[in-house]
Amino acid sequence: MSKFVFQAPWAFAIGVVVITAVIVWAGITLRRKRLPPTKLAILTALRVVFLTSLILLAARPVWTTPDQEEQPRNQVALLIDRSESMSVREGDQSRYEQAVEFARDVLLPTVDQSQLEIKPILFSDDSRQVNGDEIAAAKPNGPSTNLGRAILKAVLTSDPPPLVAITLTDGITTQPAEHSRAVAALVTNAVPMVGIGFGSQSGGRVVSLDDAIAPSIADPGQTIRVSAKLNATGKSTPPLQILLMRDGTLIDQRRIDAFEGPRTWLENFDVTVGSGGMHSYEFRILPPANEPLTLARTNTTAIVRVTQSKEIRVLYVQGGLTWDYKFANIAANSDPTVRLSGLSRTANTSKFFENVQSDVNLAGGFPNSLKKLSEFRVVVLSNLRPGDLTPFQQQLLADFCGELGGGLLMIGGPQTFNASWRESRLEELLPVRFAVLSNRSAGNLFQLQPTSLALRHPVFQISDKMPAESAWRELPLFTNRAIVDEVKPGAETWLEDKNGSVLMASQRFGNGFASVICMQNLWRWRLARESNPKHFDRFWLQLLRYLADAGREVFTLLPANLAPTPGERIELLIDHRAATGNDTPDRRRVRLLVQDDQKRDLLDQMIDIETGRQATAGLTVDAAGVITATLYGADNQMLASRDIEVRDAVVELANTSRNMEILRQFAGISGGIAIEAESLTNATELLQPYLRPQKPPQIEKTHAQPAAINGWILTLLLACVSLEWICRKRWNLI
Numbered sequence: 152m153s154k155f156v157f158q159a160p161w162a163f164a165i166g167v168v169v170i171t172a173v174i175v176w177a178g179i180t181l182r183r184k185r186l187p188p189t190k191l192a193i194l195t196a197l198r199v200v201f202l203t204s205l206i207l208l209a210a211r212p213v214w215t216t217p218d219q220e221e222q223p224r225n226q227v228a229l230l231i232d233r234s235e236s237m238s239v240r241e242g243d244q245s246r247y248e249q250a251v252e253f254a255r256d257v258l259l260p261t262v263d264q265s266q267l268e269i270k271p272i273l274f275s276d277d278s279r280q281v282n283g284d285e286i287a288a289a290k291p292n293g294p295s296t297n298l299g300r301a302i303l304k305a306v307l308t309s310d311p312p313p314l315v316a317i318t319l320t321d322g323i324t325t326q327p328a329e330h331s332r333a334v335a336a337l338v339t340n341a342v343p344m345v346g347i348g349f350g351s352q353s354g355g356r357v358v359s360l361d362d363a364i365a366p367s368i369a370d371p372g373q374t375i376r377v378s379a380k381l382n383a384t385g386k387s388t389p390p391l392q393i394l395l396m397r398d399g400t401l402i403d404q405r406r407i408d409a410f411e412g413p414r415t416w417l418e419n420f421d422v423t424v425g426s427g428g429m430h431s432y433e434f435r436i437l438p439p440a441n442e443p444l445t446l447a448r449t450n451t452t453a454i455v456r457v458t459q460s461k462e463i464r465v466l467y468v469q470g471g472l473t474w475d476y477k478f479a480n481i482a483a484n485s486d487p488t489v490r491l492s493g494l495s496r497t498a499n500t501s502k503f504f505e506n507v508q509s510d511v512n513l514a515g516g517f518p519n520s521l522k523k524l525s526e527f528r529v530v531v532l533s534n535l536r537p538g539d540l541t542p543f544q545q546q547l548l549a550d551f552c553g554e555l556g557g558g559l560l561m562i563g564g565p566q567t568f569n570a571s572w573r574e575s576r577l578e579e580l581l582p583v584r585f586a587v588l589s590n591r592s593a594g595n596l597f598q599l600q601p602t603s604l605a606l607r608h609p610v611f612q613i614s615d616k617m618p619a620e621s622a623w624r625e626l627p628l629f630t631n632r633a634i635v636d637e638v639k640p641g642a643e644t645w646l647e648d649k650n651g652s653v654l655m656a657s658q659r660f661g662n663g664f665a666s667v668i669c670m671q672n673l674w675r676w677r678l679a680r681e682s683n684p685k686h687f688d689r690f691w692l693q694l695l696r697y698l699a700d701a702g703r704e705v706f707t708l709l710p711a712n713l714a715p716t717p718g719e720r721i722e723l724l725i726d727h728r729a730a731t732g733n734d735t736p737d738r739r740r741v742r743l744l745v746q747d748d749q750k751r752d753l754l755d756q757m758i759d760i761e762t763g764r765q766a767t768a769g770l771t772v773d774a775a776g777v778i779t780a781t782l783y784g785a786d787n788q789m790l791a792s793r794d795i796e797v798r799d800a801v802v803e804l805a806n807t808s809r810n811m812e813i814l815r816q817f818a819g820i821s822g823g824i825a826i827e828a829e830s831l832t833n834a835t836e837l838l839q840p841y842l843r844p845q846k847p848p849q850i851e852k853t854h855a856q857p858a859a860i861n862g863w864i865l866t867l868l869l870a871c872v873s874l875e876w877i878c879r880k881r882w883n884l885i
Contacts, residue, residue, distance in 0.1 A: 356386070549580050717773055
């Protein structure tokens, strides 16, 4: 039914004030001119009529007529929940993995048959439109769920609105503030919601064996700590039995008592390693008898490489015959415990490496398995291009560094440190990102300048007769500098030039350590007349030893609570274990430094600790974020480091039972349907009415037509102006 309305009724309130002011002003002005009352009334009336007409136009009067309009649509909104509760594993998959698999294998083929487009949206506390790769790579770690906001984004950011909104979630919603707006958007735009629920009604008792933590390198006879990281969700967890296997043989077991509420914790085992080689330490959980409990992941493994600390094997791989290898080999030969093996390309077109002065069997070229690569503790890559290493070999290096705790050093100049390495597997583990543009100033002279951090580091103490800063000033000038885009967050810059360009940087990667030297002719240091060649040899030996010991944990640093929350006291546990089987007490004084993600000091404390004993330190962090706890020795050498995430309490894991009620409410109001994923036997039949409706959706739209802008109003305005002018002219008021 049509009706007459004003779109800006506030104009009347303003108009009353304006008209009153105009009448008063006109009356005062005209009375001063001693006009008769009749003439004054005529002029005032004309002005009132004129202003009233203008105010009427300003209030925007319109005739509104409601109408049902059909709207063809070709888009389907797919909402996938990535909140924390979707990480709960039931069976072999998490709820998020089940939802992604369902979308890929069931929904997409069904939608493709209808020749419709998919608009995928990931949501938790926020919502964003994504593509298929982002869905596959996403982690279900959102702090809370806001289903209402996701629906609003799906409906209101599409023109026309989607044909249907398909939601894949477990229904655990912790932010209902926008539900009413979401319901209004669904109803107003005639978008039905199909809710598919994942998980189980009793999904609150889930235990997962997430990870195994162990030092990657150990000495024969050394006592090490091997830890299992466990995660329990739900209201309660019954007693559990955890087993520790070494190379398939049971060496220890423990009972975990029942407890209430969700929990993330470590179970620590102290074991003595045996003979050399690679050994696997596997944890297994035994399910309780006659107790309803879901075991999401029942086993996990850590690899420990047992090797003599006195011998360091180094694999030096170079892209061509250069002086770098020769002088590094001279430095290594001065220490009988360092054994260097070289591989070199013979030509640019060569696809294989040849053995150079090696006491290890490398006749087949680059090691083709992690077991063969594990014979070395350090790998040096000098002047290589991406074509020199296959993706498989790059993955081997990542596993060598990240899993086995090996050290990796990459050396290169402007010819090899360039954009060709970008997005490669090797770049992921290095502390820098390679530059896109070439280095035009490669030939300019520059001097190495250690950073303040490097001057305190044992690698850079190259002289016993003078301070480190003075010794480094004696180095010659260099050329052939490589430019990198940036140093990655968390990495350390060790060398730079006077302009602050990075020349050497390092970072921890997994259990190991990765470093880069961004210059092609460091060997000139040993030949320069003004420098001491012994300093060059000492630097190389100290660097190789530091990289070799990156995965060796004589000290361990762990939080007592793996999931601290803001305002909660964080207790840090520090263990000092002998590097060998020797039980002789050793008392050490160490420095514990805790910093937030902005590098601000939260705790700086000196601690005395004895071999075989545990020390503790604590602090309280008020805000959520990632803090870094680092343990330093007396010479400022890093002994251990651990990142700790302080998170707001995960309310979604307090009760992980699937909740279909909220899905039924949205579906019932919008004309859709809510169904459990396991009950959906024929998705095509269920979705057919929503993907191919018998008639296009109808939206009630109101058509508005201006009601005051016409010839009569314009004539009235013109008549008022004309009559007032004529009257004022005849009465000699102009």
